[in-house]
Amino acid sequence: MYKYDQYDQAIVDARVAEFSDQVRRRLAGDITEDQFKPLRLMNGLYLQLHAYMLRVAIPYGTLDSRQMRMLAHIARKYDRDYGHFTTRQNIQYNWIKLEDAPAILADLASVEMHAIQTSGNCIRNISSDQYAGAAADEVADPRPWAELLRQWSTFHPEFSYLPRKFKIAVIASDEDRAAMKLHDIGIQLVTRDGKLGAAFYVGGGMGRTPMVAPLIKDFVPIEDYLSYSEACLRVYNRYGRRDNIYKARIKILIHELGAAEYARQVEEEFAHVKTLGIDPPAAELERISAFFAPPAFDAGAPDSVDRSDPDFAVWLDQNVKPHKQPGYAIVNISLKPVGGIPGDASSAQIDVMADLAERYSFDELRVTHAQNIVLPHVAKRDLYAMWQALVEADLAAPNLDLISDAQKIAQRFADLDRQRTLGELKLKISGCINACGHHHAGHIGILGVDRKGTENYQLLLGGSGAEDTSLGKITGPGFDEDGIVDAVERVTDKYLELREGEERFLDTYRRVGFDPFKEAIYG
Amino acid sequence: MAELRFRNDEALEQPAVTLDGFLQQSNATAVRLEPDEDARLLIPHLDRLALVEIAFPKFRDGRGYSSARILREAGYRGELRAAGDVLVDQIAYMRRCGFDSFLPDAPLDAEAVQASLTFYDHAYQRAADTAVPVWKLRHG
Structure with missing residues (x-):
């Protein structure tokens, strides 16, 4: 676990003081809501219909028990006794009072946490592989590299008013457990001739226009890691579209320019940026890496498990x-x-x-x-x-990556034997068109939209957020709540009928294609 | 005249001309850059420039931050002014990107500006100011 030193702590404490001052000026009417908005957004504070929503950063998804208990404390003291863990490895509280926000940030700062850049058009919380440091297939622990990006991107003076929000993920294995190619920048640490480097995928994303990020550079030498990131961002800040909020993500810029042209512009910018001395020395990475040393495992721990229950x-x-x-x-x-x-x-x-x-x-x-x-x-x-x-504690649901997610579907498929017959089936459901639930990346995806007061559900098939990243395809006309559950069942029945050997749903879908499923659903 | 100025030299009275005007007119010493104009076009002419004014028609449009850094990185030492929809809470980042004068549409509360510039003793990253990044403080 990374531990703050005096500098990290001073910066987070200063943020609490600064934001307290901004809230005070807002409550006093010195600044308008329009002027306050970008400031509160950079502190993760959204204004919703009935209350403020606060999003707290959990850098690269890692935390310790002291921090976890603080999250519970905040839920208890300032919210309605629960929190919501998000697809961005953060936690959100939905019922926050503006006047409590400074006290919450102060509580967070006391355990080395913050809400910095969890919203707004800036570089967001850096995400990573949730199995980092534990998985056998990683070439390095990605978290020190994510921490390096966290520090570099925190209060970056040039990149705090980007065209749109900006999300970066760092992984270090061929198996992609972080949907890396569905980020604005996805970085995969790789080795070449015994040296560590980074492959940069730029311009992925979900939302209304989902795209899988193309490879922009296959090997950035690790000592150029931040300079190259800075060059990627500068090209985006200068040339990303600002005329239409729905076309402002970097994926649109890269789609319009073409990956090769974007890569050329980044290369040109990088040649200049590299001369500025923004990459920290190797000693800084060593300092950070020391915090992520493997824990004191018991080398004699037994490797067998009693499965009799x-x-x-x-x-x-x-x-x-x-x-x-x-x-x-x-x-x-x-x-x-x-x-x-x-x-x-x-x-x-x-x-x-x-x-x-x-x-x-x-x-x-x-x-x-x-x-x-x-x-x-x-x-x-x-x-x-x-x-x-x-x-x-009611936390033992044995349904990781199985088809039990939204409530009705979960009830229909509640029989676990039935779920296991279906095997690995990643169901992703979004409650809004902005794809907060990553429905494009589900083997089966569901998008719920409110249409004139009634819920309407669209069904998508064949998405994946893993190393074989792909985007789901919409099956056709949408369904009502019961209809969507029936449709999912028809899809899974068809899969059981067509599957060969050990195929997952996604494998069968890719082999036989879209049509047999469409036929099964709409007949 | 800038409302806020962080320079000791005499302020220039000459009005800023447009980028096109500047590139055609060899005697101008002050130029105004719009958000979509390429700051790099000025690089061959930096030695005759005393003022570059960068326009911020909307505070959310952050292109001017890159323009400012590009000019400072190219060695420009004259006055660099942010003009337009410039808010109190942006001054600190703008200072880090190399701006040293400000002409905001709405007057700024001097006390709030001063406070905003003193919250942070440290910066994580190198930019166009003299702040020493935290990693440099850690390792010398």
């Missing part, structure tokens, strides 16, 4: 993933129980997860872009005890 075995097979250290495992806690809202957790549940992390996972937790919580380093001998504690 059948309910435990179901959870084990679905929610527990292999760890690089023998005797350890990665535990996923699903925040999508049947009947619940994806990503919501009560203060009590947040506290339970903090306690479990402290006791069983070297005091570490991760928030995932699928809105679940990961305990990254759990000894296999502790899994059963931990699972029992999760059952107690």
Whole structure:
């Protein structure tokens, strides 16, 4: 875990003082709501119909139990006793009073947290692989590189009034667990001739116009990492469209210029930016990396697990993933129980997860872009005890990446054997056209839109946010609430009929194509 | 005349001409850049410029921040003015990008400006000002 030094702390404390002053001026009427808006947005504060919504940054999704407990405390003291973990590895509170915001930021600063740049047209919270430091397939731990970007992008004076928001993800393995190519910049750390470098994918995104980011440069030497990022941003800041909010993301610029032309312009800018000395020395990366050293694993920890409890075995097979250290495992806690809202957790549940992390996972937790919580380093001998504690807290839903998500669908598919017959099936549901639920990237995606007061659902098939990134295709006319559940069932029935061998839904879909499913749905 | 000026030299009285006008007119020493105009076109002429005024028709349009840095990075030392919809809470970032004078549409509260410039003792990244980035403070 990264720990603040005096500089990091001073900067976050200064932000609390600055924002308190801005709120004071707003409440006194010295600044208008229009002038206040960009300031509060850069502190993650949105004005909604009935209250303010505050989004708190969880840099690259990593936090410790002390920070997790603070999130519970804020939910209890300033909100309605729950928080909502988001697809951007953040947490949101929906019922905040403006006059409480400075006190909340002060509470967060006391545990090295903040809400800086969690909204607004600036570089947002950096996201990363939720299995970083625990997965066997990474070439390096991506988090020090994400932290380097966090610091570089924090209060970046040139890039705080970009055409639109800007999201960056950093991963370090071929398997993409962070939907990297659906970010404005997706960075994959790679090695070439024994040297570390970064592949830059630029111009991906979801929203109304989803696009998979093209590769802009296959190998940026690691000592040029920040200079190259700065060049990517400067070209965007200068030439990204500002005439239409729906065309202002970098994906549109790259789509209009072409990836090759954008890459050429970045290269030209980079040749200049590299002379400015903005890349920190290797010693800074070493300093940051030291905070992410592997925890003190017990080399003699037993590698076997007693599977005699059948309910435990179901959870084990679905929610527990292999760890690089023998005797350890990665535990996923699903925040999508049947009947619940994806990503919501009560203060009590947040506290339970903090306690479990402290006791069983070297005091570490991760928030995932699928809105679940990961305990990254759990000894296999502790899994059963931990699972029992999760059952107690109603946090043991064994449905990671299975088709149980939105409530009605979850009920229809509540029979777990049926879910497991269907296998890995990533269902993503968005409640609005802005794709906050990443419906384009679901193997099956659902977009709910309000049409003249009644809910209408569109169905999408064949998306993926993994290393085989693809965008889902809309099946046709939308459905009402019961209709969409029937349609999903027809799709899954068709899949079971057509599947060969161990094919996942996505594999079958890619093999047989769209038409058999369309036929099954609309007949 | 700028409302806020962070320079010790005499302010220039000559009005700023448009970029097109400047490129055609060899004796002008003050130029005004619109957000969509390329600051790099001025680089061959920096030694005869005393004032570059960068327009901010809307405070949300951040292109001028890049224009300012580009000019400073190219060695421009004359007055660099932000003019238009410039708000109190933008002055600190603009100072970091190299602006040293301000002509806002609406008058700024001097006390609020002063406060906004003193909140932060440190900056994480190198920019066009003299702030030493935190990584440099850490490692010398």
